[in-house]
Amino acid sequence: MTDQAVDTGGARLSAQGGTHDHFLGRVRELKELRADIERAGLDTLSGRKAPRARVLLIAGRPGSGRTALAEELVRQVAHRYPDGVLRARLSEPDGTPVPLGRAARDLLTALELPAPAGAAEDELTEALRTALADRRAVLLLDDAAGAEQVDALLPEAPDCLVVAVSSGPLTGIADVRPCTLGGLDTKSAVELLTRYAGGVRITVDPRSAESLAEACQGHPAALVLAGGWLAARPQAALSDLAKRLNTDDGTDAAPPARLFRHVHADLPAPAARILRLLCLAPAGLVDPHTASALAGCSVDAARAALDDFVALGLLRTVDCPLPQYDVPGWLHPLLRARAKAQERPAELQLARARMLERTVRLLQACRAITETDSPQAREKLNAMPREVRFPNPRAAADWLRVRRPALLASARLAVADGELDNLARRLMSQLVRAMVAHEGTQAAAADLYDVHGLVLDVAERQGLAREQAAALLNLGDVDARSGRTREALARYRSALDAGRRAHDPYATGRAMESVGAAYQELGDHDRAADWFGRALAERLARGEDEQAARLYGRIATAHAQAGRHGEALRNWRAAVAGYRRSGDLAAHVRALSELARVQEHAGRPEEALRTCHEAVECARRADDLRLHAALQLRLADTLEHLGDPTAARLHRVAAERMLAEEAPEDETGAEEDANACEIRSASSQD
Template sequence: MSRNRAAAMPSTGQLAGHQPLPEPLWFTVLGPVRAWRGDAEIDLGAPQQRAVLALLLVRAGQPAGIAEIVDTVWGQDPPATAVNAVHRSIGLLRRALQPELTARDSGRWVVRSAGGYRLDVDADTVDLLRFRRLMTQARTAIADGRPAAAQLAQALELWQGPIADGIGADVRCQPVFTAVEREYLAAARAAADLATATGEIETLLPAVEQAADRAPLDEPLQARLILMLAASGHQAAALDRYQAVRGRLADELGVDPGAELSAARDEVLRPPSPQLPPARAPEPAATVAPAQLPADLSTFIGRESELAEALALHSGDTGAPTTVVIGAIGGMAGIGKTTLAVHWAHRVAHRYPDGQLYVNLRGFGPDAQVMDPGEAIRRILETFEVPPARIPADLDARAALYRSTLAGRRMLILLDNARDTAQVRPLLPGAATCLVLVTSRDRLPGLIASDGAHPITLDLLSTDEARQLLVRRLGADRVAAEPEAVEEMITHCARLPLALAIVAAHAATRPQLSLEALAEELRDTGSRLDLLTTGDAHTDVRAVFSWSYRSLTPPAARLFRLLGLHPGPDISALAAASLAALPARGVQPVLAELERAGLVTEHLHGRYTLHDLLRTYAADLATTDETGEQRRAAVGRTLDHYLHISYGANRVLNPVRTPIALAAPQPEVVLQPPTDYPQAIDWFATEHAVLLASIDHAAAHGFDAAAWQLAWTLTDFQQLRGLFDNEIAAQLVAVAATERLGEVTMRAYAHGRLAYAHTRLGRFDGARTHLDLALDLQRETGDAAGQAYVQLNLGMLAERQGRHTEALGHARQALDLFLLADHRRGQANALSAIGWLHAQLGDDRQARTACRQALAVFQELDDRSGQASTWDSLGYAHHQLGEHAEAINCYQQCLELIRELGDRHGEATALTHLGDTHQAMGAPDLAGKVWQAALEILDDLGHPDAAAVRVRLDG
């Protein structure tokens, strides 16, 4: 056993109350990322896998979403294959932790959870969780007046270096890791404070000194260490430490020591005072124990994870400071910040016997009268019966008196509805025995950065939580009687607690009204906010939203209104700039203001979203405050942004495709198109849902050219990803738009794309209908190449239906037409199809000849997609001839190209064929692994081809 592991891993005897399992696992992340099975260290693989494991470890048994893993491991510039790389890393980690697993097993430790992955661990398995458990035990002991030095020393000794050491500084600097480092420093400061207060310096000095060496610029920790050294009789070492820190501050930061560090030096230099008898403690003043918390709602439901996080903060499980911000990030209007804060406060109020204070700071409200912090302090001081004459007029002096009044008291302070950090900071007590809860629509970044506040993100209720809310207010029988109406009500209220409460109130006051009737009233988006009113400004959705809106500067208010015109579901900063005709650099501060006001959420880096009801509210404002011309111009700029970037990205994906002509974009449109293949794939993947919505949006608002052109730009990406249902939806809009415009050629193209998608999905009747329409239109235009592509599609349809001879006839007709049109790429496509069909008919030698001819043309044109498809056909021909080694080589060539292209359906097809060849060679285990990989892709795509692969695996 290594020395580091011996220091980090608890012995079986240490794990009191737990029976040791055979070959137990032990993970470390407080230092290098390592794992052991019994006494043997596990090879965790490449740094990328270690980074994924490190994130799961610091998540401490909570799930990490795929997007979070990608953002953490790759930062702002992930590769196009990042998601696949995550899945591969998870699979490799699972097999490293449990070598007996097969490729199909998920194993015991890394499990799927909440759309991501979770490491199923506890404090007997991970050093971080053990550290937190020891810190909790120490805090409990301190509160009860029991010794705690040993537990603090054990907790600090678990740290063997910087968090997740060895996985790369760019990953370790992510907030999820730096937050754990702050826990370490907070624990070291707490140990130093305890040592100084109790005299247990020798027990804790080595751990505190080690922490100070790792954080040489942390002045509060260095000051505490200096005092510990002096108190243990090492004045010279204390002064040497001060001089070293002073020099480092000057060299690295260009600053002098702060007040705390200077005070520590002065304390070391101060001569000892003569021993005097202890002064008699003054008689305590009359005790006031206020109990100001609002009533806890009897209908409170859900919020289990947020409440657990909050209670963990209170009990010290995360080592976080006692100042906590609720809803600082996700705290939009009506989300339930106050409800959760009040419920939490009631749950822990008994731990604060000196009282509970509640102040509504009126940061956002109907009268716009924000409470001055000095006025809030005055009211609190009056609660403690401080005479008015003793309350200073100056804010700083008043805040000092407030802190003095609370010194030594165990108080809970709920500061509700704060406007910003400046309003809250004077209300923070100095006593560590106080718990402060703050709610705000503002993110309060200053409070988090400078005052150690811990943000708790409040999101919308889950569907189950929303249903339970209605059950609590309407009764289980009434909700159970109309389940479909209940689901619709939840959807239309967008799971916003305030909206659901209002709808429940409408239903409760009208018991004769069916829930279906109420759901029908909510269906009308235009009048939905009218229904969500109560006559009370504090519980009217539109009024509550307006409090945040009125706080905005004019540029932010305008952008918010225009966001109501965006098709959604989210928007990038550049698209927002185009929407509002703002420069790229000028939009970021405006978005930040909207986020601080709780009106938008940056749910992914650089991408913003609005709650559905906020979107409706914004659209209402746009209708009343923007002219029709202004609204149309904003929609046009947005469509120009998406169309021109999408077109540029498509040209990167498929540079040999016949181009189309676009009108010039409006001058205010911001364009930053992708410049290489991975960027293009990543852009399409990120914007895909927005692009689909934009196609419908364009058609609905009279931008028919943009509608079919956007559909045109999406075809290659959707084919690569196997998104054929999306392709059908887009091309149906394109058919209608081109018909309105009289664009015969592009209408024929759209019918052809519809036929192709229907064929790939096995919907053969629909495919034939669209092919007949496409062929009629192409003949009307006299376009030989267009007719040839329809013939290729007819051949693919016949082949899918098992009519291979008929399919070969269509492919030959296509080749003749392509030769007539002198269309080289089309000729290669036809030759590739002819080769594949010869292989299907058993004429494998002709198949190889045609495929090699096609491959030569595709290589000449640098058409990688065509090359990949032809390598697959050539591999199939070799397989049929029993030339298995040659077949495997062809499939590997195909897979290399296809993975570069990101063609997931094509990858699954090639893997299926590769598995067939391995099976034919007598390697069933290898075939099973390859088929399993294909099945995972097809299942992820929801593709019907999955059934055939599953039969291979089951057979």
């Protein structure tokens, strides 16, 4: 397996921040950590086989270089773990723990293993542990909020290694090997300053450089800020900045906070405001559009400001095809505090609303670019502002893929806010449509399930019964496809109640039919037929003949499965008549075929033979070779049961000839057509 990166709160980042990813210092810590990998554990010392992976803990405050040290350790030992490296970030930038189910799902996806949409947290974590049980891999768990998160993801494999990064101890995990970080040594601290500030000033005034490193307490984030501040001011002396820090009478004890105050104070007012508002960026991921919308400036101005922030050591660039930046975890609380102090609550809410509105426009354009065959869609796309349009579908798909964590985080934050529900509803609607357009319903099922859950939250909060019914139906469909039939049944019943409150005939009828399908899956054919009958009554009352014919078929199938052939025959005949009236020739043929099958099982072979001949004649008129061939095979089965193998063989040969004529067509499309026109042959098991 190749090296794999998963970051549930953002994207994989460089080890040291910005473009400077060469590791510095921490020689002693690295040596101790590597020795801990080899050291015998408590189980080994007591003569038992280690039941779980070895856990190394790198503890330190945000900005202390803890993630950089973890990345360097993993880089040095990765060759000993042939099944690769998996990464997960377990906290959001604001410190909120990432749900274990989301982290486990992303790790399973990185392993290219199935993770059913809507699966419970315990099911996903167990699947992950099982997947890693026979592997030799490294699991890097960054920014763990507590021992519970790490413990749930620990592989039950002694050949795996877990490197956890956290602010404090992981109490409760047996035999964890901690490494607590302090500041960098003076030599490494000065070298880090040199990378950002340039070598000339460091060389001519080494004592001031050491004094500045001491004022920063060797804290990597503070040193990067100091270097960036000096790089932006070629005339400034190192000693001046060191004095400013040493004489700082502020209340912030941490060096990064003191440096941030100076950097923020020296920024132009527009840039300082952009920086403050980045605390609102979802998942701590910023692109020029996000910054532009938050601050109400142009995209070009936002891009220039973000690049300046990278040079100052405030942001880090994300390694991806599109311009994207990460707000470091240590910076987020400082930005939030500054925004709260200098921005009115109404201004912060307006900035958040602008960001969500821009995201909605981008999602609309992302979906619209896939519909260029439609003149109306092209016209709508051309009417959009140039800055939110995509040049082609590939560019839109790349944007959707890169921004996926931020888009999902936007939806979660918008729903949690509670005051922007209308925007949240529009955002989630466009997000669902864009994902379906570019990825397909099945591929995006897990994300769609989460979004439908958020839609349900908003609908319940706002008392929107129609949207509540739609969300429950969507969630129930995913539950049903994932084998959680009883959970799906509960969703469908709730959707029925919501549809009735909304006086929505579509939702009501759809829910009734889905309840019937759930009972059918559970083997309760009597209740299935009853619920299909209720849905049928709704369709007949509205004069929907084609849908009524389809429901007659579902009722007939339920009766046939229960062994009530008389009821099944009556309903299949009603379905045949309904399809004949609607003019749907293909559906008419399939209904005739099913009628023949039930007639055969009911002990009426001559009637079944006549019905099969009628179906074959209709299929010939429909000019559908695959359907015609399927019916020839059904007719052959019926003739064999009647004791006429010669005629049966002739029909099988005819069917094979028809299928051979269809063979040159595209295999995928042919398979779909076969499923769409499937006609089951009678068998002794039916």
